[in-house]
Amino acid sequence: MRQIHICEVGPRDGLQNAHHLMPTEAKKAWIASMAAAGIEEIEVGSFVPPKLIPAMADTAEIVAFALTIPNIKVVALAPNVKGFERAVASGAHKVTFPVSASRAHSLANVRMTPEQMVEEVRRCVELRSQSRGKNGPEIEAGVSTAFGCTMQGEVPEDDVVRLAVMLAGTGADCVALADTVGYANPAQIRRLFRKVRNEIGDKLEAAHLHNTRGLGLANALAAYEEGVRHFDSSMGGLGGCPFAPGASGNVVTEDLVFMFESMGVPTGVNFDKLLEARKLLVAGVPEEPVYGHTPLAGLPKGFRAAA
Amino acid sequence: MRQIHICEVGPRDGLQNAHHLMPTEAKKAWIASMAAAGIEEIEVGSFVPPKLIPAMADTAEIVAFALTIPNIKVVALAPNVKGFERAVASGAHKVTFPVSASRAHSLANVRMTPEQMVEEVRRCVELRSQSRGKNGPEIEAGVSTAFGCTMQGEVPEDDVVRLAVMLAGTGADCVALADTVGYANPAQIRRLFRKVRNEIGDKLEAAHLHNTRGLGLANALAAYEEGVRHFDSSMGGLGGCPFAPGASGNVVTEDLVFMFESMGVPTGVNFDKLLEARKLLVAGVPEEPVYGHTPLAGLPKGFRAAA
Numbered sequence: 001m002r003q004i005h006i007c008e009v010g011p012r013d014g015l016q017n018a019h020h021l022m023p024t025e026a027k028k029a030w031i032a033s034m035a036a037a038g039i040e041e042i043e044v045g046s047f048v049p050p051k052l053i054p055a056m057a058d059t060a061e062i063v064a065f066a067l068t069i070p071n072i073k074v075v076a077l078a079p080n081v082k083g084f085e086r087a088v089a090s091g092a093h094k095v096t097f098p099v100s101a102s103r104a105h106s107l108a109n110v111r112m113t114p115e116q117m118v119e120e121v122r123r124c125v126e127l128r129s130q131s132r133g134k135n136g137p138e139i140e141a142g143v144s145t146a147f148g149c150t151m152q153g154e155v156p157e158d159d160v161v162r163l164a165v166m167l168a169g170t171g172a173d174c175v176a177l178a179d180t181v182g183y184a185n186p187a188q189i190r191r192l193f194r195k196v197r198n199e200i201g202d203k204l205e206a207a208h209l210h211n212t213r214g215l216g217l218a219n220a221l222a223a224y225e226e227g228v229r230h231f232d233s234s235m236g237g238l239g240g241c242p243f244a245p246g247a248s249g250n251v252v253t254e255d256l257v258f259m260f261e262s263m264g265v266p267t268g269v270n271f272d273k274l275l276e277a278r279k280l281l282v283a284g285v286p287e288e289p290v291y292g293h294t295p296l297a298g299l300p301k302g303f304r305a306a307a
Numbered sequence: 308m309r310q311i312h313i314c315e316v317g318p319r320d321g322l323q324n325a326h327h328l329m330p331t332e333a334k335k336a337w338i339a340s341m342a343a344a345g346i347e348e349i350e351v352g353s354f355v356p357p358k359l360i361p362a363m364a365d366t367a368e369i370v371a372f373a374l375t376i377p378n379i380k381v382v383a384l385a386p387n388v389k390g391f392e393r394a395v396a397s398g399a400h401k402v403t404f405p406v407s408a409s410r411a412h413s414l415a416n417v418r419m420t421p422e423q424m425v426e427e428v429r430r431c432v433e434l435r436s437q438s439r440g441k442n443g444p445e446i447e448a449g450v451s452t453a454f455g456c457t458m459q460g461e462v463p464e465d466d467v468v469r470l471a472v473m474l475a476g477t478g479a480d481c482v483a484l485a486d487t488v489g490y491a492n493p494a495q496i497r498r499l500f501r502k503v504r505n506e507i508g509d510k511l512e513a514a515h516l517h518n519t520r521g522l523g524l525a526n527a528l529a530a531y532e533e534g535v536r537h538f539d540s541s542m543g544g545l546g547g548c549p550f551a552p553g554a555s556g557n558v559v560t561e562d563l564v565f566m567f568e569s570m571g572v573p574t575g576v577n578f579d580k581l582l583e584a585r586k587l588l589v590a591g592v593p594e595e596p597v598y599g600h601t602p603l604a605g606l607p608k609g610f611r612a613a614a
Contacts, residue, residue: 148607148608148609149608150607150608151608152608153607153608153609154609181607182604183607185566185569185570186528186566186570187569187570187571187572188569188570211600212600212604213562213565213600213601213604213607214524214559214562214565214566214599214600214601215524215562215565215566215569215600217521217522217524217525218524218525218527218528218566220525221493221525221528221529222528248600252521255520255521255522258520258521258522259492259493259521259522259525262492262494262495262522263492263493263494263495264494265494292521293518293519293520293521293522293555294520294521297489297519297520300455300457300460300488300490300520301455301456301457301458301459301460302455302460302461
């Protein structure tokens with residue numbers, strides 16, 4: 001009955017940008033509680049050099065734990081072939097690659113041009129097809145800074161479309177569009193999702209939205225109305241933005257669930273259990289600010305979840 | 308060039324629900340600064356008994372001041388004939404009546420049933436037509452709790468439509484739909500605005516939305532796509548909700564302006580000047596929490612306002 005597929009990215013995108021480290025055991029408890037609330041897909045970590053991002057140093061252990069939870073898809077981020085190989089070794093069900101449409105951001109983030117990153121994804125797809133002993137992970141290529149970039153400013157839509165087409169051509173299973181820095185507006189969301197879908201069809205899957213300027217849910221609504229059914233979000237809008245105190249990070253899972261459920265569109269997520277999971281998030285990083293309106297206001301009187 | 312008409316309701320809906328009083332002179336400075344930012348309509352106060360709502364005791368003086376500002380429409384709320392007479396005496400350009408679709412809320416808020424409130428509005432329209440010496444104010448009837456009520460829970464859509472039709476029949480100039488307690492979702496917004504417009508046509512004008520559960524902008528987007536061009540909003544989401552600490556009140560003017568401008572839809576409001584006005588809001592009620600994402604995050608790099 002689930003019509004909306006939420007991938008919770010808090011353990012990766014949230015904790016990676018948080019100011020405090022969450023202990024490994026607390027991560028496990030939090031991830032298990034989100035799975036218990038009905039979250040079907042969780043991006044649990046990132047295979048990046050631990051020296052660069054200490055918060056992700058325990059990713060292999062977290063993946064191993066998450067694989068013991070029934071009925072969830074375990075996702076890990078990899079920025080390159082090396083990260084992909086570690087992800088494959090961990091047994092993650094799905095690997096996601098950040099491929100920035102902004103040249104400046106791409107060089108700063110992964111020290112490669114967008115075109116070099118496309119080749120990196122292609123090599124990983126080839127590696128997967130060469131390994132015959134077992135099935136390799138699903139591969140997602142996320143076009144980051146697809147709606148603008150704090151370094152470059154405007155990102156031409158043609159650049160995004162061209163990059164999405166190249167990524168689809170690598171043999172990656174799906175492509176996502178990411179508003180990495182919270183620049184997107186609903187008109188742009190509609191336009192760009194439509195353009196990319198016209199080119200690569202159903203390979204275009206998820207919307208990864210941030211709430212930096214408060215438009216996260218409006219953008220999610222626009223994407224939904226353009227046919228998007230897969231959304232990344234982060235519990236408590238975890239992670240914030242180091243450049244904007246008080247400006248939350250990813251679109252807030254709790255509010256996203258409330259929006260769709262109140263519209264009568266089932267997410268498969270139980271809101272009360274989600275609030276239980278939120279308690280474990282707060283317990284795991286007690287000094288980190290968490291956001292979200294519905295957790296504070298509560299559900300409306302007489303509220304009924306979508307059937 | 309303005310395509311979106313914003314009525315700033317902070318001085319009324321915001322301050323009325325704030326925990327701290329804003330001094331009269333600070334109100335004047337704040338209102339003037341919002342007008343200078345391009346806000347064309349401001350709900351500056353409420354003609355209710357000062358004993359009930361001390362924050363609104365200076366409304367006549369505030370209206371008199373606001374009338375000296377060029378190019379703004381000065382709005383005051385009145386809950387009954389007595390309030391309307393005071394509003395007329397003050398010279399306000401427009402008077403808005405809160406007419407609750409929830410019977411429970413109506414009795415608690417104005418000690419009248421919805422039907423009695425309709426008659427109250429009708430008498431005010433008649434009073435206006437009887438006064439020949441000068442033109443009376445524009446009259447707006449706002450259907451409050453149109454999307455749900457904290458007392459009653461669900462408010463049947465048929466009740467809202469019937470009430471809107473009755474209000475249009477009084478001779479009021481325009482009717483608004485208000486999500487007084489932040490229960491609305493985008494699907495409901497689309498459905499109800501469409502139903503009411505089918506009945507009363509262009510007499511349906513404004514959407515008055517709250518952000519209690521974070522859906523304020525998503526609901527504004529849905530209303531916009533249903534043809535709504537008049538929006539109430541409150542600078543800094545002022546007022547909050549006494550029942551939900553941290554849950555903001557009205558949809559935030561700054562974020563609403565950013566959303567539409569970034570979509571290429573002009574609001575006539577200058578964002579930088581709006582931030583100047585926000586400073587005067589904070590100066591006027593320094594202990595009151597103010598909300599809004601865009602003021603904290605700043606405009607995107609390379610941002611261009613709508614032409």
